[in-house]
Amino acid sequence: MxxxxxxxxxxxxxxxxxxxxxxxxxxxxxxxxxxxxxxxxxxxxxxxxxxxxxxxxxxxxxxxxxxxxxxxxxxxEASESISVRLTAGVWASVASGLLPTALTALAATHPGIEVRTRELAPEDTAGAVRDGALDLSFVIDYANYPMPWDPGLERAVIAVERLYAAVPAGAVPAASVTLPELADHPWILPGSRSHFGHAARLACQSSGFEPRINHEVEEQSTALAMVAAGLGVTLVSDLGLALRPPGIDVVALGDALTRTVSVAYRTRSARRSALHLVIDAVRTAAAEKGLGAHEPMVLP
Incomplete structure (x- = not known):
C-alpha cells in the first residue's frame, strides 16, 4: 500500500x-x-x-x-510436491470458454495447485499483476491495436482468436461481410476507453467510416442480447461465441481481424513451476478449441 x-x-x-x-x-x-x-x-x-x-x-x-x-x-522449489495458490485476472469469455476445461485438467494432474480468479476489465488485468494484486492475468492484443507493455512483465501466448460480425438473424444473407458493408447499420460497442471498444473503432475507421454507435455497453453478453433483439450489430471473438443467444447470425469478416490472448506475469515469477503448469493447461484448452497460437507474438 x-x-x-x-x-x-x-x-x-x-x-x-x-x-x-x-x-x-x-x-x-x-x-x-x-x-x-x-x-x-x-x-x-x-x-x-x-x-x-x-x-x-x-x-x-x-x-x-x-x-x-x-x-x-x-x-x-524445495517442496517435493507443488502446493500453491495463484490468483488470476480473467474476463467473461476466458472464464467461460477456457478455464473450466483447463482447471479441471489441472486439478486431475496437480491437485495441490489452487487457482482463484478475479474478473476485471481486460485493460486493467496487466496493471494488477504489475502491482502484485494478481499472480497472473489474461491480456489481449488486437492486431490493429497492441496493448502497451510493462518491461517488468512477461507474457505467454495462449490463443489467437478471429473476430466475426454478430448481426440480427437474416440481416446479412451472405456467408461473409466486410466492415464497409456494415457501415449503415447501428452499432453496439463498449466505450472507446476499453481496449475492445477502441480496437473496433479503429478497424471501422481504417475501413473508411465512423461507426454509428446507438448503444454503448461494456459486457459482451449484453451487447449480444441487444443484437438478438435487432438493435444493431457488433463484433464477437471465437471465445465470445459461447455467450451467443438465439436470434443472432455470426458472419465471417472478409477483412480478417484477429486478437492474441496471452497470460501476463511478473518477470521475477518466471521460475515458478506452478505458474507454467497453469499456462500449459490453459494453452492446451485453447488448442483443443482450435485456437492454438502457432507463431510467437511479435511485441511492439
Whole structure:
C-alpha cells in the first residue's frame, strides 16, 4: 500500500489499484506508521504526502516485495510436491470458454495447485499483476491495436482468436461481410476507453467510416442480447461465441481481424513451476478449441 501511494499520489488511487476501500488503505498505512515508529505521511489539504522517511521506506518497498516473492519461489522449489495458490485476472469469455476445461485438467494432474480468479476489465488485468494484486492475468492484443507493455512483465501466448460480425438473424444473407458493408447499420460497442471498444473503432475507421454507435455497453453478453433483439450489430471473438443467444447470425469478416490472448506475469515469477503448469493447461484448452497460437507474438 505504501508503494502504491508513492506511485499513484492519492489514497483513493492506491485503493483502486489494490481493490480495497480508501478507508482500509488509510487504516493500514496508519498501522504501518505506528509499526515503524516514525512519521511517514503528512496531510496537505485532502491529499496525503509521503515525508522524507516515507519516501525512503517506499524506495525499499519493491526490494522487500521482491524478497517475499523470491522466498515463496524457494519454498515451492524445495517442496517435493507443488502446493500453491495463484490468483488470476480473467474476463467473461476466458472464464467461460477456457478455464473450466483447463482447471479441471489441472486439478486431475496437480491437485495441490489452487487457482482463484478475479474478473476485471481486460485493460486493467496487466496493471494488477504489475502491482502484485494478481499472480497472473489474461491480456489481449488486437492486431490493429497492441496493448502497451510493462518491461517488468512477461507474457505467454495462449490463443489467437478471429473476430466475426454478430448481426440480427437474416440481416446479412451472405456467408461473409466486410466492415464497409456494415457501415449503415447501428452499432453496439463498449466505450472507446476499453481496449475492445477502441480496437473496433479503429478497424471501422481504417475501413473508411465512423461507426454509428446507438448503444454503448461494456459486457459482451449484453451487447449480444441487444443484437438478438435487432438493435444493431457488433463484433464477437471465437471465445465470445459461447455467450451467443438465439436470434443472432455470426458472419465471417472478409477483412480478417484477429486478437492474441496471452497470460501476463511478473518477470521475477518466471521460475515458478506452478505458474507454467497453469499456462500449459490453459494453452492446451485453447488448442483443443482450435485456437492454438502457432507463431510467437511479435511485441511492439
Amino acid at each position: 505504501l508503494r502504491e501511494l508513492h506511485r499513484r499520489g492519492t489514497v483513493t488511487a492506491a485503493a483502486t489499484a489494490l481493490h480495497y476501500t480508501a478507508s482500509a488503505v488509510s487504516q493500514q498505512l496508519a498501522q504501518l506508521e505506528r509499526d515503524v515508529g516514525a512519521k511517514l505521511f503528512e496531510r496537505l489539504g485532502r491529499r496525503v504526502q509521503l515525508t522524507d522517511l516515507g519516501v525512503l521506506l517506499a524506495d525499499h518497498a519493491e526490494e522487500i516485495l521482491g524478497s517475499v516473492e523470491r522466498a515463496t519461489l524457494a519454498l515451492e
